[in-house]
Amino acid sequence: MVVEIDGMQESNLLTTLEDIGLRKTSARVAVTAQIENTSDSFTAEQLCRDLPYVGRATVYRTIRHLVDAGALCKLPILDGAPMYSIARVEHHHHTICTKCGSVGEFRHTTVERVMRSLEKEIDGRITGHRMEIFIICSKCLAE
């Protein structure tokens, strides 16, 4: 669920969970608040470390609910555990810094147009796509 405040979007993950019929429990309040306070993307492990009083299984279950509801993006990376980030816009792609691992979000209409032109080349029906741009972020470049 997305609430408009002063033109800014505040994604309320807890409300998303309630919207799909789940109860408002203290564990879910803690997990969603922690995610919303995390500026960048995060791993399940990170969340468990930050919330030692919430059970590991509950953290994983809550993440799964949010991914299923489309409120979180699951971002499989080449090595190790997947990263998660709040899905702030409908459809988007990610930038991943190969130095520090920070994840950004972007949207580009050309990408969508390319998809349509690919339809003739591909044997089968296109149902979706995923794209990641690997970068060295400006912060790492500065160092």
Added chain:
Amino acid sequence: MVVEIDGMQESNLLTTLEDIGLRKTSARVAVTAQIENTSDSFTAEQLCRDLPYVGRATVYRTIRHLVDAGALCKLPILDGAPMYSIARVEHHHHTICTKCGSVGEFRHTTVERVMRSLEKEIDGRITGHRMEIFIICSKCLAE
């Protein structure tokens, strides 16, 4: 290493390993032959199942060498173990059937052109990208 035969490309994974200074052992012969006889993409686990007389660790180590050498693509998927496929062309993208999991390869110049146009929008230096197209393949559509 790539050998041209009648205009077809035969990628010789074993030669790739020798080229990076590794010995030609019976385990490596078995693993590379099995990969080359696999028409589609595969998981490490699949390879271990197909080669019960080769140690699990050796299968993983051989895969890692081939990925490092650029002869295999590692394709992280949303759930479960990553898939691998022979890198038949320099730079390409993948189609993944969401029904049967079969993986295809394609290359499209427009994608590369889009990358260049993205350079102005993105904060940092682009070093690479990855794109996957999710499809229902023609085989699954026919069913």
Added chain:
DNA sequence: CTCAGTGCAAATATTTTGCACTATG
């Protein structure tokens, strides 16, 4: 012969599940 490579089993990493207990609605 030497040491790169192997197979095994144990360790590690990540995620899921069974189950008895708790607390939300």
Added chain:
DNA sequence: CATAGTGCAAAATATTTGCACTGAG
């Protein structure tokens, strides 16, 4: 007060590593 949700620990899954042994060069 019924049962959805939790925490824990064990299981499941995926991969890596230590180590003694083997075999390629």
